[in-house]
Amino acid sequence: MSFNKLLERQIKKYLPEDYYLQEHLNRFIQAVHDSYEEYERDRKLFNHAFAISEKEYIQINEQLKKEALLKHASIQHLKETINKFKGSDTLAYSETDDLTDIINYLEHELQEKKKADALLQQSEKRLRLALQTIDDNVWEYHFPTRTMTFAVNERSILELDGTVYEGNENLVWWQTIVEEDRPIAVEIFQKYMTGEISKHCAEYRVKLKDGSIRWVLNRGGVISRSKNGRPITLIGTLTDIQNYKNIQAELTATANRLSHLLINLQTGVLLEDENGTVVLTNKKFTDFFAYPGSTETLVGIQCTDLYESSTALFKYPIEFLTNTAQYLKNRQPVNNEELKMADGRLLERNYIPLFIDDVYRGHLWTYTDITERKRSEIKLKRQEEKYRSIIANMNLGLIEVDLDENIRYVNQSFCLLCGYEEYELIGKNASDLFVKEENKEMIRNKNSSRLLGLSDAYEMNVNTKNSDANWWLVSGAPLYNDKQQLIGSIGIHLDITEQKMLQRQLEEAKKIAEKSVHAKDLFLANMSHEIRTPMNAILGMSKQLQKTILNQQQQSFLEIIGTAAENLLVIINDILDFSKLEAGKVTLEEIGFNMHDLVTNTSRVLKLKAEEKGLQFKVSVAPEVDKVLKGDPYRINQVLMNLLSNSIKFTKRGNVTLQCLLNNNHLYSQELVIVISDTGKGMDEGYLKNLFNKFSQEDESIARSYGGTGLGMSIVKQLVELMNGTIEVQSRKGEGTIVTILLEFAKGVENDLPKKDNSHVEAHILADKKILLVEDNEMNRVVAETILNQYGAAISEAVNGMEALEALRNNHFDIVLMDIQMPVMDGLEATHHIRQDLASNIPIIALTANAVKGEMEKCIQAGMNDYLSKPFEEEDLVRLIAKWLGRETHFGPVKITAIDETPLYDLCKLKQITRGDKKFILKMLQLFISETTIGIKNMETAFEQKDIKQVQFLAHRMKSSLNNLNISSAATLAEKIETGVWVDPELPALKKHIIALRTIMDKVIPMIMTDYSELHC
The missing domain is CATH 1.10.287.130 (Signal transduction histidine kinase, dimerisation/phosphotransfer (DHp) domain)
Known part of the structure; x- marks a missing residue:
């Protein structure tokens, strides 16, 4: 590497990266480079000095002088530059200093700079590593190069990374900022350039790569500057604050809604700050105190001015101002203060001091108009006193106890009931005084139900002051104060010992x-x-x-x-x-019959007896009578046989006649009149009144002469009434007798007539068929299995619907015989699961002991295929199974037994027990009416509380009374309620029984009350 290149790299490393000095630095390096070039030329010229001419030497020497001057100027320039960068006011180097010293000095400074740079790089590395561990985007802006760099952060949802240069218009980093918010970023960078700020924090919106827009928080600051204080590098973070903005918006909306709700409350609201200045009021407050203008006009007003301006509205203004001042001084909550107004209104005021971090920040006043409520309370109190007086006059004991059963109030009737004086009772524990040990648990349960707001009535054997054999009928209810807070119980007591x-x-x-x-x-x-x-x-x-x-x-x-x-x-x-x-x-059959054939067959049996006595015996049926009617032909035949036998028996000469006439022809039924007349001995008018009594005969000679028990006419009357008919007898001694019967029958069709079934059920008609028998009663299972095994069927058993479902999931069966009422899961629910959950179409036949009308429809609606009532005939069961297995034989009609329509009740048994004691009967009827009414009500309450044991206990107690009055339908229901296994799936059935029992007694009790009135007269 050449000297000038090495020098250039070393100087650049040593000198600060100040882009304002870049041009000067370039000139300095160029000068050093020129000096080095001159040095090389001088060396080459010196080498060739001895090889040139004198003229050439002179030229070269001149050239060297010029280059020496240039070299000296370059060295001088280098010294000045070094001194400048060292910040010295005087030159650090003289003209005589050698360039080697300068270079050595630069080398030393470069080594120190490298150490500082290493430390700085380690610090910067740790900083960047720390920033990358957070979810924010880290950025760096470099002023000299005008570049913005985003560190890659996979944890951030903003997805901003890489280097973005301002010089490329397609990559201008602030173009990611939403246009409306872009001036915020521009202003920040302008302030950095002018030196107004050294750090910043700003919020604005950015547009992400997927096109979505999110709010961000941009924070940053200067980390390096030039010697003249200008910023070189900024570093900062970009934080996603969209969720915070969403929450902030939601809180703002919630605050607005709360403010709106507060303003529109029907309670007057006044909010003051710590200085007693109005912050918020609502319309109700201004209405209460007749302040003019809107609620906004009061904001900022001193509340003391408001108080003083409204004192005339109060009945006791001094008391109002004094109390207000005291509350503000004490800063303790005040509730339910009543303020009487001059116009008669009554306001209720609450004071709520507001503390934030234990610092008092103001208070809230609320005002409620309680005028009407107070009037109602006064009226209610008067009514309570009135009813207490009524209860006392009815000799009903009234007692009030608190939540600990301590007595708070008793009336005089209660004192007479228990034998104590009032002063002996007040403050004492009612349970300790009156409740026997065996009843303590029941009373604890009753008190628990009072806490739930429940009322009920019950009977209890109690201790009184003078006896331990008294019985009370107690009607208990929760007791509330004026603020609808539960404070105890109230009870009304009736002595039912007698x-x-x-x-x-x-x-x-x-x-x-x-x-x-x-x-x-x-x-x-x-x-x-x-x-x-x-x-x-x-x-x-x-x-x-x-x-x-x-x-x-x-x-x-x-x-x-x-x-x-x-x-x-x-x-x-x-x-x-x-x-x-x-x-x-x-019970009665409901099948088709032909009245013409019935009368003819009856007459054939008796015609010989009449002819033996020389009597004319005639029977006739009007042609208008339908060929097919629906009823019980066997009981009709019994009635006709009995009446015709009597006529023949008591007629010595003359005739016996039977006529069946049409009385009324309705759309779906016919009303028939059957008249049986004879010319026999007849009866006295006095005896006619006792004709239908059991064992009744006119005189002892009849039994000796004609035989019989005297039961025949009583049986006839009961059968006729069982068929909803009437019977009337007209007779005079020596002139004969006329019996008139009025009966109504539904019209039928040819298919309603019973058909003889001469088919024979084959011994192996059910061979190789697998039958699932679902029945919880072991005896019924044995009977059914014994029958079906004789016909070759393979029987599997299940004792409830749950077991049946499991068996059908794991095995194949051809048909299911399903009982209806079973524990765990009944037949109707099991059928629903078979059809829905198992998606099975297997034939299901219901076997039920319930012959109530509508039971078959319930079974069919539940998804069953057919229905057979128990007890059943063997061949009926086998043929029904064969029908659904495709092995059908010839079937006879299915006989449907009608509902027992006996009278709802009678007093025969009661009269028999009491031996006709009228006074005793009246007491029994009175007791029955009161106890049954209360018993059914308590049963309904116990059912709502799911107290099944209490329901069954009440049914057990009621059953004997119902039997005594021959209310057989209700007694049967009470028996079912008492003996049933009432788990959760069966509770709807129990509810139906209770409703049915209520329906029957709603009909019976008014009838008993009528009889009671007649007996009492």
């Missing part, structure tokens, strides 16, 4: 009656079996004996035996039928 004693007596009497009824049923069942067995043998052998050769006397004896046996069989049948009717076990 009713409990009556109920206990009734239950004991009921148990005795039930035992008696059970004994009677057992006796009837045994007698039926014991009598029918020998009667069957007697009748059978009598018919066999008639086929043998007998003399006249033997034939006469045989006829007497046959007649006696048939009469005895009629008596047995009457007793058994009446027992069924009395127990409500008789």
Whole structure:
């Protein structure tokens, strides 16, 4: 490397990078370079000096003198330059100094500069490494070269990197700044150039490579300057603050909304700063105190001026100003201060001091008009006193307790109820005084429910001052103060000790009656079996004996035996039928029948008996009567047989007639009149009133002369009423009897008529078929499996819907027999999952013991294919399965049993238990009405609280009373509620039972109240 090149590089390293001195430095290097060139020429000329002529020598010598002058001038210029850069006021080098010393000095300075540069580079490296670890973009701007460099930072979302030169218009770095914000950056750099600033911090928006625009925070400062103080290098960061801007905008919007909400509150608001100056008010505040103008006009006003200008509005202005001053002095929150206004209004004021970092920054006043609320409270208090007086006059004990059950108030009736004086009760714990140990847990649960705002009623055996055998009916509710804060409980108490004693007596009497009824049923069942067995043998052998050769006397004896046996069989049948009717076990069929055929078949049986007595026996059916009606032909036949038999029995001469006439022809039904008349002995008018009573006959001679039990007409009446019909009897002694029956039947079609099914179910009709039996009752599973195994089916069992789903997931089955009510998962829900979750179309047949109307529709809607009620006939079940498996046989019609339509209730059992004691019956009815009404209400409340045990307990208590009044439909529901397993999936079914029970009792109780009024008169 040449000398001048080496010198140039060393000087450039040593000297500051000041672009203002660049031109001067270039001239200096050029001078050094020229001197070096002259030196080379001098050396070459000296080498050739001896080889030239004198003339040439003179020329060369002149030339060397000129070059020597130039060299001297260059050296002198170099010294001046060095001294200048050293900052010396006087020359550091004299003219006699050798150039070698200068060069040595420069070499030394260059070595020191290298050390400083190394330290500076290490510091700069650490700084850049630190900046690269943050999420910001790091940039550097170099003034001499006018370049902006962005450090690559993968953590930044701004995606700005590389070097951007201002000289290239396509790469001007500030073009990334949004045009509206660009003057901010330009102004900053202008201030750096003029020396006004040494650091900066500014916010503006930039446009990224993907076209999106984000807010950034640009911070930076000078890190190097020239000797004259001009900036050389800036370094800084570019921070993404878009999220902060978004949050700031959201906070601003929220603040605006809160401000808007505050301004539009129906509560007057006044916000003051620490100097007592108005910061914010709202419209309600200015309305309260009649300040003119808008709310903005009050901002900045001293609040003391506001207070003094509005004192005339207050009823007690001095008190208002004094209290206000005291609150401002104490700086403690004040709540619910009541201010009486001169115009009669009542305002409620709150004072809220505001502290930020424990420094007082002002306070907030709120004003609420509570005039109407106070008036309501006064009115409510008067009403409360009124109702307390009413409760006292009704002899109902009233007590109020706090949250710890300490007594706060009692009325005089409660004192009479418990035997204590008022002073003995106030402040004492109610549970300690009255609640027995076995009831403590129940009372704790009741108190917990009060905390939830729940009310209920319950019965409890309590301790009083003089007894431990008293019973109270307690109606409890939560107690609130004027601010709607829960402060305890309130209870109304009724002494039901006497009713409990009556109920206990009734239950004991009921148990005795039930035992008696059970004994009677057992006796009837045994007698039926014991009598029918020998009667069957007697009748059978009598018919066999008639086929043998007998003399006249033997034939006469045989006829007497046959007649006696048939009469005895009629008596047995009457007793058994009446027992069924009395127990409500008789149900009606709803099938098609032909009235013409029914009457004809009935007359055939009795026609021979009438002709034997020489009677004219005529029957007729009006042609207008439809060929097909829907009802129970078997019970109709029983009624007609009984009435016609009586007519023939009590008629010695004349005729017996049956006429069936059309009374009303409706669109979908026909009302028929059946008239049975005879010319028999007739009845007295007095006896007609007792005709339908059980075991009723006109006199003892009838039984001796004609036989019978006196149950026939009672059975007829109950059957007719069971079919929603009426029966009327007209008779006069010696003139005969006319019985008129009015019945209405739905119209049917030919397909409604029962068809004889002579088909035979093959023994192996279900062979190789896999059946899933879903049934929770083990006995029902055994019955079904025993039946189906006989027909070749393979049975798998599941005890609930969940197990059925698991079985269907893992195995193949041809059909499912699904019970409806099961624990864990019922049949309807299981069917839904089979259709939806498993997407299976396997045939599903519902097997249910619920024969209520509409049950089949529920099963079909749930996705089941068919329905069979339990108990079922063996062939009905097998044929239904065969139908859905494609092995259908010839089917007979499915008989649908109608709902038991017996009277909703009767007092027979109650009268029997009480032996007709009218006073006792009235007490029982009164007790039943009150307890049942409360019981159902408590049951509904317990269900809402999911207290299933309480629901079942109430159902158990109610069941005996319902049975005593023969409210069989409600008693059945109570039985189901009591004995059911009510887990979560079954709760909707339980709710339906409770609703059904409520519906029945809403019908029954008004009827009982009517009977009560009639008995009481």
